[in-house]
Amino acid sequence: MTAGPVTVVVPNRNGVAFVEEAVGSALADPAVGRVVAVDDGSTDGSLRVLDALAERNPDRLRVLRQAGGGACVARNAGLALAEGPLVKFLDGDDALEPGAVSRQVEQMAAFAGQAVSVYGDVRWVNERGEPLPDPSPPAASLSDLPEAVRMIEHPPLTAAPLHRAEDVRLVDGFDPRVPRGQEHDLHLRMWLAGVRFEHRPGVVYSYRQHGGGRISDADGQAAVARGRYEALSRHVATARKTLGEPLAPEVAAAFGRQFWRVGRRCLQTGAPAAAAAPFFHAAKELAGDGAIVGGRAYRALCRVVGPTLAERLGRRG
Template sequence: MIGSGDVADVAVVIPCCNGEHHIDRALSSVVTQPGLSMEIVVVDDGSTDRSVDRAKAFSEVQVISTPNRGAAAARNAGLRATKAPLVKFLDADDELLPDALTEQVEAVNQLGPEQIHVGGWYVLADAGQKRRHGCQRDGGGQVPNLIIQNILTSGPLHRRHLLERVNGFDERFPWNQEWNLHIRLAASGAQFLFHEQAVYCAHRRSDAGRITNKKFKTRDFVRKELDMIEWTRQSIGRSERTDVAFAFRAMRIAKSAAKLGQLADAHAALAFARAISPRDYRRHWPSKYTAIHRLFGTRLGEKALIRYWQMSS
């Protein structure tokens, strides 16, 4: 979609692993965006189905095949293979809304060099239910806010120089890669500007192949989640406000573990929260959780809270 030697307006990078049933939809939503010169790269992450053939059917698309190393490595490979100053990462099971990327590029061109445009999204579930999601707001500091509330991968339109400044995605992360990236970008000085207008539709499947579904079946998923919190803490430097936010995230991991019946892991996640923010780890807790915890004291309160989560699953 660009001539030899020209630099495109925007690069679209789509990691794909066994996505033959939805990669056509994602690519069709990209190639029909009007008025843009684009580099479109599908990074096949070791697919064993017909994903590569499906992607190659689009003449505008460059396909890069790599061994299976995960979405973070695939996105970094796509970043290295492109040159455009703006970069849109699109998940293979998402689709851009009509004109959305064109409008996002126009909006970004009105912003400063440290600013990143983030759009809203729709979620379309298996049963056809459609829900609109707006973007988070910055209240209390952007980095702590990003720790608590994630921006999903397909929402931002990134600036290449900011991605390169933080060395792209951390390839240690089996999931939560965009969470870590956005926190590091904000900590480096980038500013996310949130807009309500939806830019993509996220198709949420209930099958076990989705990373979000697979992680809960992964052995030691709580340990991996806590490792990822610690890696992110180390990458941005410690502060009281960010540690309180990380402690809140650890509490949510404990809740997930309790609902799965992994009670020892739930206790470990709460202990992790206490360790990183001893005086204030409950600051962002819902009042109901805080009341249960205070009623029984720290140790018995944690047991009661875990029991409550388990019973409400």
């Protein structure tokens, strides 16, 4: 079998229930020349599953071990071993759609030599693989938005894009300082560095929601909130350097709305008001009242009593 041009990087931590399906879905696609599975200090037996898979697929699957460095470090370790020109990141509890990688390789061929990532659609599923409602706006509905707004507010999820490996390396891969939304951070940094993201319809992978604490709940922790604020602030600073100062109104407004969204999420998951306040301050500086994200009643409350009290009153209502 001729090695395909794509390396699929699969980080795993205690994913014994799902990691065989994830790796198997990558190995099943002929466009995938290599899978690099990086185990991040698992204690549940998933490393034994990966080693068994590697024994059966010695030429296409490599298993790395690291002692709890986190998902970003794991993905970057896999990126360092990517041999082909193209790379995809697939979390160990998700699964690629049959033929999706081959389809994306064909789509990338239309942009040969260009700094372009193509991305497709995502199927949200539960622990058993059954479909769930997708809470994000359909990609087709975002097509009329300016590219900057799409990338700042609605960047693609982790495994939706196929990237050129050199474009990911250009921005040093995933940023371990980012506590959550790490793929959003990567894709926005790539876009600010000049990479275009082209949507092509079609489901690429199943994004699994399952038991245990959701990582989004961590926004209620002050340290996580601070990390997310610092990441967004870095994006704004980079945008000012690359896109020009002052920022175009649509760019400033998009960043403002994103600050507001994360600030609200911090309050909703239990962060103290002091941890959320910087998000709202940055949002107002960027876009004034145009940054407020919520229904009409919520927006009116924010103008009168501020976002912290408005959130509290909204929960009571």
